[in-house]
Each structure stands twice: as C-alpha cells, then as structure tokens.
Amino acid sequence: MDSTKDRIGQRRSSTLTSIARDAIEQLIISGELSAGDRINESALAARFDISRGPIREACRSLEYAGLIRNVANHGAYVREMSLEEARSLYEVRRALTALVGELLVERATPELIAELESLVEQMGEAADCEDLDDYYQLNLKFHDTMMEHAGNTALARYYDDIIKQLHLFRRRGLVQRGNLKASNAEHVVIVTAIAARDAEKASKALRDHVMAGWMRMEQALTDP
Structure with a gap:
C-alpha cells in the first residue's frame, strides 16, 4: 500500500x-x-x-x-544569450528548416497547404495592424505546423531544442516597424514553393527566411 x-x-x-x-x-x-x-x-x-x-x-x-x-x-x-550563441543557433536552424521544406514538398496535403495559406493571411492582418503579440503567436503556429507535418520525429526533436532557446531572442527581431510585413512576405514565398512542389525553391525560401530573421534580430539589438 x-x-x-x-x-x-x-x-x-x-x-x-x-x-x-x-x-x-x-x-x-x-x-x-x-x-x-x-x-x-x-x-x-x-x-x-x-x-x-x-x-x-x-x-x-x-x-x-x-x-x-x-x-x-x-x-x-x-538565460541571457550572447549574439554569438544566437548566431550559431540560427545557423543550425537554417539547415534544419531547409530540410523541413524539402519534406513538405513531398508530404504536404492540400489541406495542410490551405492551413498554411490561412495562417499567412492572418499574419498579414496582424502585420497591417502592427500587432506584434498576435503576429508572434501566429508565426510560431505557422512554423510548428510545418514541422508537425514534415513527418520526421528525429528532426522535430532537434528543431524543438533549437527553437526553445531562440525564444530568448526571436521576438526582438520583429519589433522594428516594417519587420512584420517583411517577415510575412517571406512566408508567402515559402508556401508558394511548397504548393508548387518545388523542393529547391522551398528549401531556399526557408533558409533565406531564417537568416533574414537573424539579420532583423541582430539589427534590432545593435542599433542605437
């Protein structure tokens, strides 16, 4: 007992x-x-x-x-993270996210593509209103949804470890005016490439999106 x-x-x-x-x-x-x-x-x-x-x-x-x-x-x-630590994580995320794009080109259903398009539309509305809180949550859902449907548990585990640490930084890169719209324009390119079943373009769009996010974040933290 x-x-x-x-x-x-x-x-x-x-x-x-x-x-x-x-x-x-x-x-x-x-x-x-x-x-x-x-x-x-x-x-x-x-x-x-x-x-x-x-x-x-x-x-x-x-x-x-x-x-x-x-x-x-x-x-x-x-935890307080240095810019160098953040850069290293972004570089790893770039590689992992590119693989997500390639897998989604193979595995994305029409329903998933429609869901991603809906999230992009909602993020566009949040960007028009400069609603950082709403945009950030939708942005997380967008990327989480892609990862969930990539169909690779090992990739998801490594990606999750990276993303959790980057929460200490990612939000800051969206603060500057205009960054929400720039970020969402990149989402449009990503979904368009996935819908077209173009693995090369989807992979490149996701790599470019991650590193553009890094540059926005670095600028937000280093500008006086």
Whole structure:
C-alpha cells in the first residue's frame, strides 16, 4: 500500500512539474519573463496554486533545455544569450528548416497547404495592424505546423531544442516597424514553393527566411 501511495505521489509531482515547466516556458515565449529576469518561485507557486517544489524542478528541467540558468545560493534566472550563441543557433536552424521544406514538398496535403495559406493571411492582418503579440503567436503556429507535418520525429526533436532557446531572442527581431510585413512576405514565398512542389525553391525560401530573421534580430539589438 505504501509503495502504491509513493508511486501516486511521484506521478502527481511529475505532472505538476510538467505543468509548471510548460507554464514558465510560455511566460518566456510571451515575453512576460525576459532574459536576465529572476524566477520568483514563491510568486509563481502562488500564481499556479502549487508548492514551490514543482517550480524548482521545472527550473532544473528548463536549465537543461537552455532557457534558464540556476545560480548557487541566488536562484534561477532566465538565460541571457550572447549574439554569438544566437548566431550559431540560427545557423543550425537554417539547415534544419531547409530540410523541413524539402519534406513538405513531398508530404504536404492540400489541406495542410490551405492551413498554411490561412495562417499567412492572418499574419498579414496582424502585420497591417502592427500587432506584434498576435503576429508572434501566429508565426510560431505557422512554423510548428510545418514541422508537425514534415513527418520526421528525429528532426522535430532537434528543431524543438533549437527553437526553445531562440525564444530568448526571436521576438526582438520583429519589433522594428516594417519587420512584420517583411517577415510575412517571406512566408508567402515559402508556401508558394511548397504548393508548387518545388523542393529547391522551398528549401531556399526557408533558409533565406531564417537568416533574414537573424539579420532583423541582430539589427534590432545593435542599433542605437
């Protein structure tokens, strides 16, 4: 009986840790928690109505994912990433995303293409209104949708590791006026190439899009 209770307790703790991890990760993605911010365990425990234990475990897990750094005797902080570290991740993302384009040319259904076109249209509306929050979430959904339908679990795992870390930076590259429309114009090229079943153009469009995103982000961070 005691071992059963222990297993139930461990499962509940693991579930709460997963919930806390997802919630903290979303705070980072949304920008509510920014690079360098300290993770207030007490405040988050109260906010999520759980104990501090799962929050602490979630922070350890997010440290492994590259989103948080734990400092002995000081607590956990959202990771601050250097431009050089970000550039390296963008270069890896460029290669992975190019493969996504090639696979989608082979595997995309008419329904998927229609969904991507709808997301591009919605992003266009958000760009017209300069609605960064709405655009950013739609942008994440656009790229996640492509990855989900690429049909390669190993690729998805590596891509997810890169993208989680880039959340510390990606949003900043869209802040400058005009960048939303420039970004979405690149999405149009990507979907058009996939719909035309042109693997070379789809791969190139995605490579170019990733590195254009890097250049927008670098400019946003280095301009006075």
